[in-house]
Amino acid sequence: MKPSEASERTLEMCRLAPVIPVLVVEDVAVAVPLAEALVAGGLPVLEVTLRTPAALDVIAAMAGVAGGIVGAGTVLSETDVVAATAAGARFAVSPGATDDLCAACETHELPLLPGAATATEVMRLIERGYTTGKFFPAETAGGAKALKAIGAPLPQVTFCPTGGVSMGNAGDYLSLPNVACVGGSWVAPGDKVAAGDWAGIEALAREAAALPR
Numbered sequence: 292m293k294p295s296e297a298s299e300r301t302l303e304m305c306r307l308a309p310v311i312p313v314l315v316v317e318d319v320a321v322a323v324p325l326a327e328a329l330v331a332g333g334l335p336v337l338e339v340t341l342r343t344p345a346a347l348d349v350i351a352a353m354a355g356v357a358g359g360i361v362g363a364g365t366v367l368s369e370t371d372v373v374a375a376t377a378a379g380a381r382f383a384v385s386p387g388a389t390d391d392l393c394a395a396c397e398t399h400e401l402p403l404l405p406g407a408a409t410a411t412e413v414m415r416l417i418e419r420g421y422t423t424g425k426f427f428p429a430e431t432a433g434g435a436k437a438l439k440a441i442g443a444p445l446p447q448v449t450f451c452p453t454g455g456v457s458m459g460n461a462g463d464y465l466s467l468p469n470v471a472c473v474g475g476s477w478v479a480p481g482d483k484v485a486a487g488d489w490a491g492i493e494a495l496a497r498e499a500a501a502l503p504r
């Protein structure tokens with residue numbers, strides 16, 4: 292898949308809702324009710340980080356949830372790309388971008404949302420043909436002010452800022468012309484997941500889904 296096509300696909304996904312939940316799931320047993328709660332709350336696009344031993348099984352389970360679009364996060368290598376694709380991931384997210392990782396996603400037809408935090412990194416994505424990216428780590432890399440500044444000379448790239456984003460600051464990002472959505476873990480807090488508080492998570496999702504863009 293060409294980078295331009297990957298970016299078209301990830302941009303479509305980013306436009307489906309204001310927030311992509313970033314999920315770090317330890318127990319495959321919670322996968323389906325967690326995904327159902329988020330989708331019911333209005334957040335259909337879900338990123339499951341490959342940071343737990345259960346992650347691939349979680350992606351496979353969530354891939355069967357009606358109305359959901361499940362991708363893999365923390366994708367770092369071709370091995371991750373192959374495993375995520377086999378598990379049913381529909382897209383990949385990475386904290387940064389390397390030539391090897393971009394090539395692996397292009398070869399295996401997995402749309403990549405590549406990470407970038409500086410103007411040079413964004414320029415490298417543009418050179419390769421990507422026009423949709425993840426601004427990471429958003430708050431630490433200067434927050435909405437930094438992303439607004441990057442967007443002045445490089446308006447052709449649209450972002451999903453992630454990293455330190457919450458209900459409190461999501462609006463600052465979503466009001467920028469170069470932001471399609473934000474990513475964040477706050478909609479699925481560990482205590483609510485552990486307690487099986489699916490109604491509580493659905494309520495957080497509903498609140499996030501109502502964020503103006």
Ligand SMILES: O=C(O)C(=O)C[C@H](O)[C@H](O)COP(=O)(O)O
Nearest residue numbers: 364365385386453454455475476
């Ligand atoms: O590993 C990846 O590829 C990621 O997606 C990292 C996430 O962006 C952060 O873990 C977001 O976490 P919060 O700051 O808690 O919202």
